Amino acid sequence: MNQTKTNYLIFLISFLGIFVVNAQSKIPLKNVLNEITTQHKIQFNYNSDLVENVEVYPIQKELSFKEKLIAIEKQTDFIFTHIDTQIIGISSSTIICGYVNDFSTKAPLSGATVKTNTDYTVSNDEGFFELRVKNTSEKVIIQFIGYQTIQEQAFDLTSENCKTIFLREKSETISNITINGYLVKGIDKTISGSTDIDFSKFTLLPGLIESDVLQTVQALPGIRSVDETVSNISIRGGSNDQNLILWDDIKMYQTGHFFGLISSFNPEITQTAQVINNGTNASFSDGVSGTIHMKTDNKIQTEFKGSLSLNFINVNAFIDVPLGKKSSLQLAARRSIDDWIKTPTYHNYFKRVTQSTEIENNDKDVTNSNQEFNFYDTSVRWLYNPTDKDFIRINFILIDNNLTFDETAIVNNATETKQSSLSQHSIAGGINYLRKWNAKFSTSLNMYETDYTLKAFNANILNNQRFLQENVISETGFKLEGIYSKNNWKYSNGYNFVETKITNLNDVDNPRFLRLFSNVIREHAIFSQVEYHNIDENLTIKPGVRINYIEKFNKTIIEPRLSIHKKINEEFSVEILGEFKHQSTSQIINFQNDFLGIEKRRWQLSSNDSIPILKSKQASIGFTYKKKQWLIDAVGYYKLVDGITTQSQGFTTKYEFNKNKGSYDALGVDFLVRKNFKNLNTWLSYSFINNTYSFDDLVEKQFPSNFDITHSFTFGSTYTSKFVIFSLGLNYATGKPTSQPVIGNEINDNKVNFDTANNIRQKDYLRADASAMYKKQITDRTSVDIGISVWNIFNNKNTINNYYRISNDNVNKYSRYSLGTTPNFLLKLNF
Incomplete structure (x- = not known):
């Protein structure tokens, strides 16, 4: 019998069976x-x-x-x-009902489990449930992943009284968390002063439709990008190279796709991020301004899950595959879609990246064509728990950006075409091994290798010249740490070794010029951290110290760290933070047209002389007041960073070509007020900073820093309903300091004659953004997300920076501008 006849017979028997039953x-x-x-x-x-x-x-x-x-x-x-x-015995059952909502956001919780001793159900998209019980004296248990389990009496949940039940997140019972939903759900503040972002709980921020880590952190007070890129984030007045960026404990030197417009870390595999401004744990080095520590999901899945998404920039795929009960494999891959279609979003991004560069404005006798750009990233993770006490995680990440264009000109009465290119490439891998010897003692071992290459090939067709530039980093890290906990005390001690090699190449073929410079620094460190909680858990003290030894300079650097958190009462708490830190790497700009003028910064190692070791000292004091749905958080800080160079500070006007060393000090306040309503979450943040350079060898000994954004305001609001989330935000900041030529005497000795350094400011910055997300559960295991966002709704023309060039005995002013109105769209399938 063939398959068709078999299926027909089964259908016929089933139909007759149903008919017979219904006929009874x-x-x-x-x-x-x-x-x-x-x-x-x-x-x-x-x-x-x-x-x-x-x-x-x-x-x-x-x-x-x-x-x-x-x-x-x-x-x-x-x-x-x-x-x-x-x-x-026979009795009539009773129907109970209710609504399950989140305590903080008041949003409904879909999929909460409601059970008795004999039956169970789950809440729907509105948080509603209905269940039969034997009698009204039964206990009803309500559970939801990530929330505290609660118990109700059936007689309180009768159908005449379908009351609303609020569940609190489990993290609220953990002493490490002091503020849940600092801005929106999924962003929390800890007792150590850091901010933790959990993207599995994350809702939505204005202008974003995906959980872009480095875009999200810019919503926090005291953190902003001076040029709207994720590769130029300033934490409390520092430059981007002063930030330590970690992905699963691997140091990353490349952070952006599209040369900084979006994060290079796949949002589907990056689950949490910790932002540390001050009071850093002694186990961390580098990052004299701050640390952004990203982590992936650490849980071994027992069921297959994944997602597939598409937006106006890229396509993204993620799967988490169980490999038995003790192991799982996570894979994520993302690629730009410009090979298939160039969307308006792509055109805006490309224009923003290439403006005022050789790619956009070449020599008048040279024609540019066939401009192509693409990027991709791949992340692979293997999670393995051989025993209940051993946890092994192997991580791998690959990031790539490629830009090419053709230059065409008539040379010797013949048409010639040559290709120029720019590539940015990172590959890194790491192994984490955690051993829990017993309930009190555990050890962890972390090893990683990270490699970064920035390469530009500039074909100067008129001069028959080829210019090759490379910036290559190879770094190996090893860290061993032991943690012992007893009663209210926690002790952490360890050893850390890092070897960093950086190579810079400039290679010109006509006339022949080759400059290859390579440098290596090896650094050893031992560290110790103590944490104390009193019995009432209203006082936490975390002192620590890190002792570093740099082989090349035979130099020892001692760095104390401190974090104190005191809860005065249920509403009011105070924190005191302090730290000393150092780092041996920085980014410099030799010329504005290096690397085709796109990513013109190159990494370099300290020489301990002309390029000093960066050292920072920082202290802060803050308070938090929270009552009902109100939150007020304020932090005042002072930071001093010594060892900066003019080349690392992004000068585009006066001192653009100088090579001097100095310092900066920043005095500032970060302030946040937040109010939650039933489905509406609103916040207003304000940052004030007085950021001043000190350069002994310059004409002006002290003047405002290029990162002195004196006043910065952010207003945001997120509304969450059954299926839809809306988010609207407004960003305002005072303009960056800049220099201008002396009026009436603009040129001196064939150079631009600038007035006092950074004595004026660019126009104030203003941007409004909006986002909307629709979420729909299709089946028990399948859901779809549809999102839309608009960046810079009113198309404000915000100036990023100015620069001046001499042409025909005149000084011409040029400006680079931020993104104009840029829409984006997301379609995502979760399964």
């Missing part, structure tokens, strides 16, 4: 109970009025006694209870 007539329940009593020698105890006029379909005699009772329960509202081995 109902009979009185009392008759069915009498038959069961006779057959199974069982006595039913019930009120005769209870079953009067109740009818059911006949019950098959060959069924077991238990199966017969279940069949009756399905057809009626009755509950059968064993009074003893031979007597069964």
